[in-house]
Amino acid sequence: MITLNVNGKDHALDVTEDTPILWALRDVIGLTGTKFGCGKALCGACTIHLDGQATRSCITPVSLATGKKITTIESIGDTDVGKRVQQAWLALDVVQCGYCQSGQIMSASALLAQTPNPTDEEIDNAMSGNICRCGTYPRIKAAIKNAAKA
Amino acid sequence: MSTPTNTPKQVETLSEQGMRRRNFIIAGVAAGGGLLIGVALPQLFDGKGDASPAKTAEDSAKNAFSPNAFIRIDKDGLVTLIMSKVEMGQGTFTSITMLIAEELGVDPAQVKLEQAPADEKKYADPLLGGQVTGGSTSIRGAWEPMRKAGAVARTLLVSAASQAWNVDAKDCRVENGYVLHTGSDKKIGYGELAEKAATLPVPQEVTLKEAKDFTLIGKPIKRVDSPQKVNGQAIYGIDVRQPNMKIATVAMSPVLGGKLVSVDDSKARDIKGVRKIVKLDDAVAVIADHMWAAKQGLAALDIKWDGGRNETLTMKDIVSQLDQASSDKGRAAPGAVARSDGSFKEAFAKADEKFEAVYQLPFLSHAAIEPMNATVHVQKDRCDVWVGTQVPALAQAGAVGITKLPPEKVFIHNHHIGGGFGRRLDVDFINQAVAIAKTVDYPVKLVWTREEDMQHGIYRPYYYDRLSAGLDKDGKITAWQHQVTGSSIMARWIPQFFKNGLDSDAVEVAKEPLYAPANIFVEYIRQEPPGMVTGWWRGVGATHNTFMVESFIDELAHKVGKDPLQYRLASMGDSPRARHVLEVAAKQAGWGQPLPKGSGRGLSVQYAFGTYVAQVAELEVKEDEVKVKRVVCVVDCGMVVNPDHVRAQMEGGINFGISGALWGEITVNNGKVEQSNFDSYRVMRMREAPVIEVHLVQSTEAPGGIGEPGTAAIAPALTNAIFAATGKRIRQLPIKNSLVAA
Ligand code: FES
Ligand code: FES
Secondary structure, rough: OEEEEEEEEEEEEOOOOOHHHHHHHHHHOOOOOOOOOOOOOOOOOOEEOOOOOEEOOOOHHHHHHHHOEEEHHHHOOHHHHHHHHHHHHHOOOOOOOOHHHHHHHHHHHHHHHOOOOHHHHHHHHHOOOOOOOOOOOOHHHHHHHHHHHO | OOOOOOOOHHHHHHHHHHHHOOHHHEEEEOOOOOOEEOOOOOOOOOOOOOOHHHHHHHHHHHHHHOOOOEEEOOOOOOEEEEOOOOOOOOOOHHHHHHHHHHHHHHHHHHHEEEOOOOHHHHHHHHHHHHOOOOOOOOHHHHHHHHHHHHHHHHHHHHHHHHHHHHHHHHHHHOOEEEEEEEOOOEHHHHHHHHHHHHHOOOOOOOOOHHHHHOOOOOOOOHHHHHHHHHHOOOEHHHHOOOOOOEEEEEEEOOOOOOEEEEEOOOOHOOOOEEEEEEEOOOOEEEEOOHHHHHHHHHOOOOEEEEEEEHOOOEHHHHHHHHHHHHHOOOOOOEEEEEEEEEEEEHHHHHOEEEEEEEEEOEEEEOOOOOOOEEEEEEOOOOOOEEEEOOOOEEEEEEEEHHHOHHHHEEEEEEEEEOOOOOOHHHOHHHHHHHHOOOOOOOOEEOOOHHHHHHEEEEEOEEEEEEEEEEEEEOEEEEEEEEEEEOOOOOHHHHHHHHOOOOOOOOOOOOOOOOOOOHHHHHHHHOOOOOOOOEEEEEEHHHHHHHHHHHHHHHHHHOOOOOOOOHHHHOOOOOOOOHHHHHHHHHHHHHOOOOOOOOEEEEEEEEEEEEEEEEEEEEEEOOOOOEEEEEEEEEEOOOOOOOOHHHHHHHHHHHHHHHHHHHHHOEEEEEEEOOOOOOOOOOOOOHOOOOOOEEEEOOOOOOOOOOOOOHHHHHHHHHHHHHHHHHHHOOOOOOOOHHHHHH
């Protein structure tokens, strides 16, 4: 049994230590807001926060999360910065298919929590691990700037 | 994705004809006692097949009325839109809601959306007709029927109110879900009127609002699906959970078209959580408690494949077959003539100057961010499929074939789609999920890994096109020939419409270039590459042929020493809208103004999907890397339903097209696809995204499609800009290879 603290709640899971957090969240706990896109830390769809750090859950085993706090898209709106990011996303109607956006919002929130007023280059660096096949990049960038100002 | 292949004219005819028939809208009592309006959105391919899509659509209109979208007004006033259509990201739900709300007089934010539940017979019927939602979800198809449906509902509600009050209906108006009486303070909510309205006869004629009276159409209304997509609540196919559900993942024959010989699963069975190993003809699946266990199980299998005849297949084979088929001498059979006006041969022979070029486009993967998946529960007397698909009817037909259950026992539950781009117009992965689920009695969610998704795609065809032009001594085009060679998507996907060897999608745009002279010849030569299954990819025929035509015209301009903008304008036929978008784009982009060395601007202009679009790309080439800096896009898509959606679709479409043009290619070696994930199949990331400026042309013309034009027109703007920057002409995509090779 492995205990994961997700969005403030402890979950005792019967999975092996090497199970990526992604599948523990989606298939065992049932939190499906965190998405699967590549399984190799190439697309960012699975981004969560591990003690506040943006983390690719598809390659991070549950063993690395014991004793830490996992935050997912389902509860990021409970934080001040997460809420601002979500609101900026709504104000600019960023989403298209929306599938990548959980990961985008998690990466953006982590960025703004650490760098409240990021430059374009800082945004590019923090966000270039998150692919959006619908090509919503211009709006993601604008929304991050909006959220920074809010 | 909007419709593959159909010319806008056909769509216009279709909706005009459709709407003249009163029986295109029905009204009646909803379950639970409210008012139900049913409307038939035109289905461009209804699967029955006949000489042409237009004819079939008209026929089906004559033969049967099968509503496929419903508006329900409950007794408590709740307005619900029920559609079997799926939201892929283009804002279709929002736009269609706006069309209804405009005429019905309600706030679009208060319209609730429901996916047509496939298990309620009432709504299941439309799914049975073999419809495909390709073009019908687009605003082009919905523009009139949905407004008219709203107007019918409004008229019935007003009649109900006027009868209740015993006043003239003319003295009543609607506002925000209420009917109001002008001249008194009488006011009554739609909910209270719904039951009565449902019993009144459907009006023979309804008047639609004039454009000047629109309060919603033309406004940047916010998307209805945004809130649930920013907080993780939106449920995509891959998010489906059912009681006792298990997860499966597969390995398919690495060699395309290969077969499974044997599997040693002794190690896999020992892995915690692994439940079952399922052998299929060409694949092995592992069913487990969760995806990790399934993946571990798969990795532990010892699988023997028989690659079959594709075991030695390489790109060289495929390209040389295309080359041979495309040449006049080498081909096995004559091409199918798409257009022949005047005499190309004579005019070409007489021309003062002659130019010929060969252009090539690679196989492409859609690489939708949500990997292919489907959840299926097969029981003795029913089969449930939870999936995000553009083609519920094909999904159902597939499941019927595999389970041998009657169609009314197969239920397709459609979900949000994490990127379609054409990939979800095929049901291969759904069929596979049904075949796997059939072997167990619990629900199974099949999830493809990214690697399987990329290596067993339905790829955009490889095209190998020859273009020839004859010019007079002033550089004017007198003869034009375009020979298209590639696989036929239509022959595989909708064979009823593949007639006399002609694939109308393959020659879209090529058949009607904006620069067509009196002597023009366009033909299609079908050449199927071994092993590869090809299908629709965002922008379809236009993505292919706009690259060809807009590259060629640019080459001609440079050959005769003319400015590419002026040469296009001078060579264009009578097309004021094309001319206008081109001129505005050039002006907004600062066409002709100097740029630093190594930088350049390139143009493209296109008419497709009922929409005119011109693009100017500005980029810099440094050590064989292209940095796209800015794209100016001017779009005339007729009447704009939601300007913000048009902008969003142009931005996204352009970025999608840039990924494809710069880096996209699927290649085969020894019968195996060489790319496997986003490291080997490069796509755009934020730091590579250009500034995109979208300008909309005000227009009262019928609405055109917006999901695909942006993608379709960008590649030649890039290669033309690279020529301006470096003098290197790129005739083969992706750009990354050609730049290095040039
Ligand atoms: S799924 Fe984890 S980065 Fe793509
Ligand atoms: S919104 Fe579709 S992938 Fe980003």
